[in-house]
Structure formats: structure tokens, C-alpha cells
Amino acid sequence: MSDVFISYSRKDKAFVEHLYQALKEQGRETWVDWHAIEWTEDWWQAIQRGIEGTNTFVFVLSPNSVESAVCRDEINHAVKHNKRLIPIVYQPVEAQQVHEALGKLNWLFFCDADRFVEMFGELVRSIDMDLEYVKGHTRLLEKAIEWNQQTRNESFLLRGVDLQTAEAWLVKGASKQPQPTQLQGEYISASRAAEIQRQQAEARRQQVFMAGVGMFAFLAFGAAAVAVQQRQVAERRGINAELNAQSLTAINLLESNLGIEALVEGLKAGQKLKSATQEVEPETAMRVVSALRQIVYSVHEQNRLEGHGNTxxxxxxxxxxxxxxxxxxxxxxxxxxxxxxxxxxxxxxxxxxxxxxxxxxxxxxxxxxxxxxxxxxxxxxxxxxxxxxxxxxxxxxxxxxxxxxxxxxxxxxxxxxxxxxxxxxxxxxxxxxxxxxxxxxxxxxxxxxxxxxxxxxxxxxxxxxxxxxxxxxxxxxxxxxxxxxxxxxxxxxxxxxxxxxxxxxxxxxxxxxxxxxxxxxxxxxxxxxxxxxxxxxxxxxxxxxxx
Structure with a gap:
């Protein structure tokens, strides 16, 4: 994983070398392709992996880069995976020539060499903004891509704490940039579904095991008590799994601009939580409450000041x-x-x-x-x-x-x-x-x-x-x-x-x-x-x- 991927025209290499050195001095790991290699499958795959594994995609705008087919392919790949994009202007360009994904963003202007220190400070601030969330985006993207490339093999799915962390990240992503990708959502949903299946299978195994134990138990009462306890554990796992799934569904609906549907789903989860308080894990309860709060605030937002054409x-x-x-x-x-x-x-x-x-x-x-x-x-x-x-x-x-x-x-x-x-x-x-x-x-x-x-x-x-x-x-x-x-x-x-x-x-x-x-x-x-x-x-x- 790198902090920054720089996309640029080889004709602007001198500026990029200066930028790269400044980032290096700030301790930022930067992915740059220094060589004008002919387009090959292996080379392009390396570029793709570099983009997928970076936290921030920096595009150096110049007349050379906006005309470059390779640079445009790099932007398209970054956009495909919802990477955070930061356009910086090395030389003035015509707005209509710029990729639409960059045209709607704020540009940092490095045209004036005397302002390099100041604009570099703005660039570093943009790179570091909400860094933990962005790192989570990169980490989950790489895992989701690997899962997808391995024909969605179940062995590559998330489990336990990793899954809970990913679900919490996905909830947070509803109001963050860059937004989670569809692939990331599918990966986390598939992980939760597999987790529920594992829990249900474990519960069935426990029930079969306890049934066998019951045949040989010396004290029938003791065996029955253990069976009841195991059944309660299975039920508790099922309730927690359902609440986690409902919370995730509600947030996904909210992200799809289905506010009312999200509110209904969130309220269902809230009602189930209220009636099953003793059986719900604290992390699950917090996830339900957090999702419902986010939905309520979004649905009832008032007095937004809308009218400016930019930041x-x-x-x-x-x-x-x-x-x-x-x-x-x-x-x-x-x-x-x-x-x-x-x-x-x-x-x-x-x-x-x-x-x-x-x-x-x-x-x-x-x-x-x-x-x-x-x-x-x-x-x-x-x-x-x-x-x-x-x-x-x-x-x-x-x-x-x-x-x-x-x-x-x-x-x-x-x-x-x-x-x-x-x-x-x-x-x-x-x-x-x-x-x-x-x-x-x-x-x-x-x-x-x-x-x-x-x-x-x-x-x-x-x-x-x-x-x-x-x-x-x-x-x-x-x-x-x-x-x-x-x-x-x-x-x-x-x-x-x-x-x-x-x-x-x-x-x-x-x-x-x-x-x-x-x-x-x-x-x-x-x-x-x-x-x-x-x-x-x-x-x-x-x-x-x-x-």
C-alpha cells in the first residue's frame, strides 16, 4: 500500500521528480512509474495494482498529460475503484480537455514556482485528510479485488473482528469521500452472509453433539440444561447476525437515496434491539444505534445552504x-x-x-x-x-x-x-x-x-x-x-x-x-x-x- 500514486506525462518528469522528493522528505510513500515503457499486459497490470493499492491518486495536469491516452486510462482505473483524486496544475490547461472526474474537483495550482512550498502544504493536507478512513478504503479494496479474482472463493472472505471492522467502515462510508465501491459492498455482504451460515452450521453441530451426549448422559436433567444453554447461544448468535445484516441493509438503502426505506429498515432493527437487549452484543447494539442515528439525521436534515457552485x-x-x-x-x-x-x-x-x-x-x-x-x-x-x-x-x-x-x-x-x-x-x-x-x-x-x-x-x-x-x-x-x-x-x-x-x-x-x-x-x-x-x-x- 502506498500513500500516493502520481499520474503524469513523461514530458513533465522534472517537475514530478521535484514533487516526489518533497513527498519523500515528508515521509509519504509514493508510487511513480519513471520509465516510458511500451504498453504491455504485465506493465499495465503493475500500474493497475499501484492504483488499487494507493490511498490517494494525484494527477499532474498539463497540456501533455491531458492528451496522454495512458494517463486517461490511469484516471479511468482510479475512478472505477472510487479512489480519492487530487488534481494539481503544473501547466495551464483547457478545462474542456480535462477528464470529467477531475473537472468537478478543486485544483491545486503549482504553476507559480514561488508558491511551491505553500501549495505543497495544501497537497499534503489533502493527502492526510481523513487518512484512517481512506486507508480502510484501500485495504478493503485490495481484499475485495483478490476475492473477485479468485472467483469469489469463500476462503478469501472476512471473519470475526475483521468483518465487524469492515462493516463499521461501510457504515461510516455513507457520509465520506471516497465512497465505498459496489465491489466492496458485495464483498462485505458476502462475508456477513458466510458468517451467518457458519454460525448457523455451528449451532446445528452443537445441537447434534448435545443430542448425542444426551443419549449417554448419566443425569438427564444436566444434559437437558446444557442443551438449553447451547440452544440459547445459537439463538443469540442468530439475533446478532440478523441485527448486523439489517443495519448494513439500512445504510445501503440510505446510500442509494432511499431515505424512507432506510428509515423503515433502521426502525425494524431498532425495535428488534429493544426487545432483545439481553441477547445482543454491545458492538452489535452500537452498530444498530449508529446506523439509525445516521439515517434519522440524514432524513430530517434542514436548512442546508445550497447555492454555491464549488467548495x-x-x-x-x-x-x-x-x-x-x-x-x-x-x-x-x-x-x-x-x-x-x-x-x-x-x-x-x-x-x-x-x-x-x-x-x-x-x-x-x-x-x-x-x-x-x-x-x-x-x-x-x-x-x-x-x-x-x-x-x-x-x-x-x-x-x-x-x-x-x-x-x-x-x-x-x-x-x-x-x-x-x-x-x-x-x-x-x-x-x-x-x-x-x-x-x-x-x-x-x-x-x-x-x-x-x-x-x-x-x-x-x-x-x-x-x-x-x-x-x-x-x-x-x-x-x-x-x-x-x-x-x-x-x-x-x-x-x-x-x-x-x-x-x-x-x-x-x-x-x-x-x-x-x-x-x-x-x-x-x-x-x-x-x-x-x-x-x-x-x-x-x-x-x-x-x-
Missing amino acids: IESVSFSPDGKTIATGSWDNTVKLWNLKGEELKTLKGHRDVVRSVSFSPDGKTIATGSEDATIKLWNLEGKELKTLKGHGSHILCVSFSPDGKTIVTGSGDRTAKLWNLEGKELKTLKGHDVFVASVSFSPDGKTIVTGSGDTTAKLWNLEGKELKTLKGHRSAVKSVNFSPDGKTIATGSEDYTAKLWNLEGKELKTLKGHSGYITSVSFSPDGKTIATGSWDDTVKLWNLEGRN
Whole structure:
């Protein structure tokens, strides 16, 4: 099993060698075919196995690769097996030439050599996203393919704990990407059916055995008691098998967009669980409850905000909590009410909108984009000002507490202060790479910035660097002050959050996430910290670092 499979044109080999080396330095096992071998059955089978056994399929987009028949065959094989696809752009291409499976995804742009470090960081984050689930996808795919190639021989099926783990993975896959394949579903279903047959056969053997024992038992009562016990064991196994099968069926129905049917099947399993509590194994009961909860939440989902044409990058509530602003890869910002109704669409940016923020009075919205501009808008969707001055894309934007100043962070390694007229007040220079997060202190006198150089920095309003917070081992993606302004929280791609005082002393390290921490925030009373991570969880911590 490899972490990454790179599909590319041999004409772009120099770039891919650079990419391969960077991945190697990050400890990522990468499958690359370096040789322009003639198409043969053995060679193509090796390519197929490489794709099937990888967690992430990276396609290097260029005019050469989109015209390559081999590259297209590789994409088709990856799509066939529902592999996670990540398109990266080495050289500009015409959208209509790109494989449809790649065209609907977000692209990472490596065209600008100066942005390689930043975009490589985005690539690694995408590769590592939900990694345990993706590894499960790869592992089960390889097993299912082997079973299928061996004419679906029963000896290749899952049993015991392996089967339970696979079923739990399949339930989780209903809301995950990449989705389970039909072959994986058939493999797990066949494994469960074989397990039920084995359990039933075992129960029959036990009954025959006990019947034979009964013929020679000295105490008929004792033999009868043992027989009853064995029959109860067989019945208990049967009930657990039926509940597992019903849960799996319900989730499969949900995945097929048959919500009502899934709900009916889930309720049947729930009712059976309720009436047979004493006979059900804890793992089986949890599987039934988990499936039913997932189905209920899906069927009754309300107020989904649908309208953007691409990924939503940033979300912000207005101070009164009545309006939501969303920034998207479709280059627009949308305003919504709490009913999920679209109020306005803010059009004007020419590239991805990476950050949105409301002013403290809720009357103005600031947006930062990869087009290197910041725009100010009113609630009617009218563009008020465009702030220009950064030399690269905008990653973050925030208002001061009094609403008179805006701070922005950029890929050009700087943060900038602006007034509402769009005048640049100060430039904060000191970070080695992009500034990913910015925040004002509650009194508005201090600014904290977090950067891809693994540090956070404190600044005054004159742009003077006050302190550098060192301790993280990877990019700092989120920074925030406590409500009293005495503590700073930072979240990092090293899977930890840290608390610091204003002197730059590290107070606590919050460990527990298994993915990048991209958001960190204090509760209004300052006693609780919330961290959001790529491991699909939010954790709450006290000031002692316990969750």
C-alpha cells in the first residue's frame, strides 16, 4: 500500500521528480512509474495494482498529460475503484480537455514556482485528510479485488473482528469521500452472509453433539440444561447476525437515496434491539444505534445552504447571529438567513474567496481572495471598497474590535493594516512564509499572526514585532486571543493546540487530535477552548489542557 500514486506525462518528469522528493522528505510513500515503457499486459497490470493499492491518486495536469491516452486510462482505473483524486496544475490547461472526474474537483495550482512550498502544504493536507478512513478504503479494496479474482472463493472472505471492522467502515462510508465501491459492498455482504451460515452450521453441530451426549448422559436433567444453554447461544448468535445484516441493509438503502426505506429498515432493527437487549452484543447494539442515528439525521436534515457552485472555504456569522456569510471557490460570497434562504450574492472577486468577516456592528463585510484583493461590502451586496497592496493571495481577514481597522494575512509573507477607506496603514513583516491567520486582541492594541513557518507573532499597531511564539512543529493555521486578552491559543498542522501568555511563554499543549487543527476559539467566558480538526472532530478543553 502506498500513500500516493502520481499520474503524469513523461514530458513533465522534472517537475514530478521535484514533487516526489518533497513527498519523500515528508515521509509519504509514493508510487511513480519513471520509465516510458511500451504498453504491455504485465506493465499495465503493475500500474493497475499501484492504483488499487494507493490511498490517494494525484494527477499532474498539463497540456501533455491531458492528451496522454495512458494517463486517461490511469484516471479511468482510479475512478472505477472510487479512489480519492487530487488534481494539481503544473501547466495551464483547457478545462474542456480535462477528464470529467477531475473537472468537478478543486485544483491545486503549482504553476507559480514561488508558491511551491505553500501549495505543497495544501497537497499534503489533502493527502492526510481523513487518512484512517481512506486507508480502510484501500485495504478493503485490495481484499475485495483478490476475492473477485479468485472467483469469489469463500476462503478469501472476512471473519470475526475483521468483518465487524469492515462493516463499521461501510457504515461510516455513507457520509465520506471516497465512497465505498459496489465491489466492496458485495464483498462485505458476502462475508456477513458466510458468517451467518457458519454460525448457523455451528449451532446445528452443537445441537447434534448435545443430542448425542444426551443419549449417554448419566443425569438427564444436566444434559437437558446444557442443551438449553447451547440452544440459547445459537439463538443469540442468530439475533446478532440478523441485527448486523439489517443495519448494513439500512445504510445501503440510505446510500442509494432511499431515505424512507432506510428509515423503515433502521426502525425494524431498532425495535428488534429493544426487545432483545439481553441477547445482543454491545458492538452489535452500537452498530444498530449508529446506523439509525445516521439515517434519522440524514432524513430530517434542514436548512442546508445550497447555492454555491464549488467548495465553501469560509463561513462567518453576523454579530447578531441572524445572517451567515459564506465564501467559496466559485469566486462569490453569499449571505443567508437562518432558514437557509439565500439573501444576496456578492460578485466581484476574480478568484477563490478564502476569508469572510463581519464588522463588529454587522453592517460591513470584508472578504479576502486569491486574486490578492480585499473587498468591503454592505448588507445589500454593494461593493464599497477594494483594498490592493498585497503581492499574493489573501488567506485571512479580520476587523478590529472598534471596527475601524482591518488586518489581513497573505501568501506574500506579510500582514497589513487598513482603514475603512482602503488606505494601507502598516505592513507587518517578519514571517518566512505565508500568514494563515490573524486576530486582534480584545482591546485592539495587539495583533497576533500565525504562519506556515511554524510560529505565531505578536505586533503592536505601529507594525513592531513584540514577541515570537515558538514551539509548534508545523504550520500555525489558527490564532485567537482569550476574552480577557491575557492568553493566546494557536492551532497547528502538528495536530496540537497551544496556550501562551503575552510574554510568549508556552503554558499548555493540547494533545488529542489525529489530524491538522485548523480552527481554535475561546468560549465567551474564556474558560473553554474549542478546536476543530481534519480528523472530523471538535474537541473542548479547559485551561489546564484537559478535554
